Amino acid sequence: MKKNGYSAYFCPMNISEVFEPNRKQTLAITTLFGVEDLVVDELKSLGAIDIEKGNRVVHCKGDLKVIYKSCLQLRHAIRVLVYLDEFEAAGPEELYDGAVKLPWEDFLDFKTTFSINFAIHSEHYSHTMYASLKLKDAIVDRVRDVTGNRPSIDKVNPDYQFLLHISDEFVSIYLDASGPTLNRRGYRGESVEAPINETLASSLVKMTGWDGKIPLIDGMCGSGTIPIEAVYQARNIPSQWYRSKFGFNTWRNYDPALMAQVREEAKAKVKDLETEVFASDISEISLRSAQHNIKNARCENYIQTSLKSFENLEKPAEHGIIIINPPYGERLDPDDINNFYREIGDTLKSNFEGWDAWIITSNKEALKHLGLRTSKRIKLYNGPLETRFVKYELYKGTRKGQE
Numbered sequence: 001m002k003k004n005g006y007s008a009y010f011c012p013m014n015i016s017e018v019f020e021p022n023r024k025q026t027l028a029i030t031t032l033f034g035v036e037d038l039v040v041d042e043l044k045s046l047g048a049i050d051i052e053k054g055n056r057v058v059h060c061k062g063d064l065k066v067i068y069k070s071c072l073q074l075r076h077a078i079r080v081l082v083y084l085d086e087f088e089a090a091g092p093e094e095l096y097d098g099a100v101k102l103p104w105e106d107f108l109d110f111k112t113t114f115s116i117n118f119a120i121h122s123e124h125y126s127h128t129m130y131a132s133l134k135l136k137d138a139i140v141d142r143v144r145d146v147t148g149n150r151p152s153i154d155k156v157n158p159d160y161q162f163l164l165h166i167s168d169e170f171v172s173i174y175l176d177a178s179g180p181t182l183n184r185r186g187y188r189g190e191s192v193e194a195p196i197n198e199t200l201a202s203s204l205v206k207m208t209g210w211d212g213k214i215p216l217i218d219g220m221c222g223s224g225t226i227p228i229e230a231v232y233q234a235r236n237i238p239s240q241w242y243r244s245k246f247g248f249n250t251w252r253n254y255d256p257a258l259m260a261q262v263r264e265e266a267k268a269k270v271k272d273l274e275t276e277v278f279a280s281d282i283s284e285i286s287l288r289s290a291q292h293n294i295k296n297a298r299c300e301n302y303i304q305t306s307l308k309s310f311e312n313l314e315k316p317a318e319h320g321i322i323i324i325n326p327p328y329g330e331r332l333d334p335d336d337i338n339n340f341y342r343e344i345g346d347t348l349k350s351n352f353e354g355w356d357a358w359i360i361t362s363n364k365e366a367l368k369h370l371g372l373r374t375s376k377r378i379k380l381y382n383g384p385l386e387t388r389f390v391k392y393e394l395y396k397g398t399r400k401g402q403e
């Protein structure tokens with residue numbers, strides 16, 4: 001059978017083998033566009049093997065311990081999925097026929113609940129919700145026919161969360177180990193307008209190459225996501241350290257002793273912060289939200305917050321990294337947003353010589369008004385918005401026109 005874009009190596013296993021102890025499962029780690037390489041590096045360090053990069057996904061193999069570690073520690077991922085099966089189905093009826101053959105009774109009985117998420121990109125499935133309903137019917141019918149009882153759906157707190165992925169006629173079904181998506185670290189209670197996804201924030205920090213030894217500033221911090229993720233990274237705090245529930249907690253092979261060991265091993269690597277992290281914003285509401293979130297994330301001893309306009313920021317050391325996620329100006333007059341970016345450029349030139357500045361924005365036109373020479377440019381998406389994450393090295397002679 002033609003595979004769904006994966007190498008033949010990632011041959012799906014028999015669904016009933018998912019609970020075999022020590023079996024290396026085939027995993028799909030979903031992520032954001034442009035950060036796949038970061039996930040590859042993370043998976044290597046967590047002990048996954050046979051790692052293969054895809055588009056917004058990284059495939060690999062790993063046992064239960066790798067699954068637990070991945071859910072607890074991956075900073076740059078969205079979901080940890082265990083591959084269950086794959087088949088071709090050119091429409092909802094064929095999807096039902098393929099899915100009803102699988103031994104769902106290995107997972108489910110009348111006491112267990114499940115839910116289905118889906119990601120469908122196929123002209124064979126014009127009603128994506130209908131496709132997921134057909135999978136649900138197949139699962140329920142199969143379990144009822146084999147056991148005499150039917151499992152029930154729980155969309156909020158299911159025991160088993162499945163993911164249905166369809167690309168053209170290729171159907172893949174996964175078991176979701178993460179539960180709520182991994183960007184939801186749990187510290188963000190109060191939100192400002194346009195908060196950045198935690199996974200993206202963490203990836204931005206990583207991409208700057210910040211080593212946790214020189215100061216880091218977010219001068220337009222909004223809800224404080226970038227500084228929080230920076231502290232977590234520098235201190236080796238697992239991204240999901242304060243999360244109490246993962247998808248795998250309700251699987252019938254859940255091993256609490258193994259999870260305790262995974263947590264202990266991660267805890268042993270936590271270290272102190274060797275430098276200072278600063279978060280400031282011009283808006284009182286934003287700063288209050290950042291302070292609330294920083295406290296929730298147990299980072300209040302590591303991040304200095306201040307109510308300050310970007311133009312008034314000064315460098316606290318000779319070298320450091322400044323990251324900003326400024327307004328993109330979709331609702332502003334182009335002249336106003338271009339001027340705003342020009343002022344950002346002026347502040348960076350005059351107040352941050354010796355620093356690296358990184359800016360993420362979807363506004364390519366406004367970026368030109370910074371008046372700085374670009375030294376790196378990375379394409380990313382902030383939600384649906386195509387953005388550039390751009391680096392400026394603020395050394396003497398880096399102003400445009402001084403080359």
Ligand SMILES: C[S@@+](CC[C@H](N)C(=O)[O-])C[C@H]1O[C@@H](n2cnc3c(N)ncnc32)[C@H](O)[C@@H]1O
Pocket residue numbers: 192193194195196197219220221222223224225226280281282283286308309310311325326327328
């Ligand atoms: C897109 S939001 C940042 C979101 C943030 N990364 C987060 O995760 O919540 C842009 C922020 O820039 C702030 N801002 C706008 N103009 C500013 C200025 N001149 N100085 C400092 N902050 C400013 C806004 O108040 C807003 O909080």
